[in-house]
Amino acid sequence: MKALSALIMALCVISAVPAFGAGTPALDTTATMGLADKNGDRKIDREEYNQRMTEVFFFADVDKDGNLTIVELAAVTTVDPQAFRNADKDGNGKLTLGEFLYAVHIDFYTADANRDGFIDMPELRVFMGQ
């Protein structure tokens, strides 16, 4: 039964992941900045980042049960199953909002190259590979 569940999960993830990479348009840093930058200073601070990620969590949580499964997450981005398990601190197969924010918090740290507590446009461009 466990093996079957794992297979179903793997199929779900495999079927969901390639579609996004194949059809995703060029990323627009201006639009991305606009969504997160609430005070209009052309920088994303930690609070703005957390608010944006909370909203991402809300939209990705399709069944609105307050948690993200790997299938829900795979529907919007490429997911490394092992990384998902690492983020799933209590091991229940779902990410709480807290677990999710902790995991993506590392993204902020990585993007904020000069460690000033903000992601500015040049840093965002580098982070997004543009």
Add this chain to the structure above:
Amino acid sequence: MKTVIEFFSSRKSVAVILVVAVAVAGCANTSGGSSTSGGSSTLSSAENWASQNTKAIIGGLGGATAGGLIGAALHGGPLGIIGGALAGGLAGGAIGDFLDGRDKQQQQQAASRAMETAPSNSSVAWKNPDSGHSGTVTPVRTYQNDNGQYCREYQQTVNIGNQQHQAYGTACRQPDGSWKIVS
């Protein structure tokens, strides 16, 4: 401590999610125009709108996965109930006295779309051509409360004649998919 690369196999992951949300925002803004022509019930109008806009979004993004997210967001709850649950609060008080049934219906549809599909700071507009009244509903912040419920703070405007009325509030998503105004 995990790195970005360890959590998502692509460092563009967050950006990709945000771009998906851009599409949702566009969808929300588009709805304002379409809602003005709706004359059927709240639920059927919302379903028609969702169907039309989901196709447009999928076409624009060219990705079935993106469509899955957005489609689920649009179809994920009983939209009619959401609108109905919000109606009292959104159209209440002195403003509500000036709105007719069609105004409130349009407002309900806009509220449904805003709460379920609009990113923060993206407005969903409504307009009743018969009365000339119009307005917007704009979520401004999303969070989970202590009970794990999703809550969204929102701002709304209602234009009656030459006057614009503004109000703020917070609604939380109930287990049945409806949104209850809590402040």
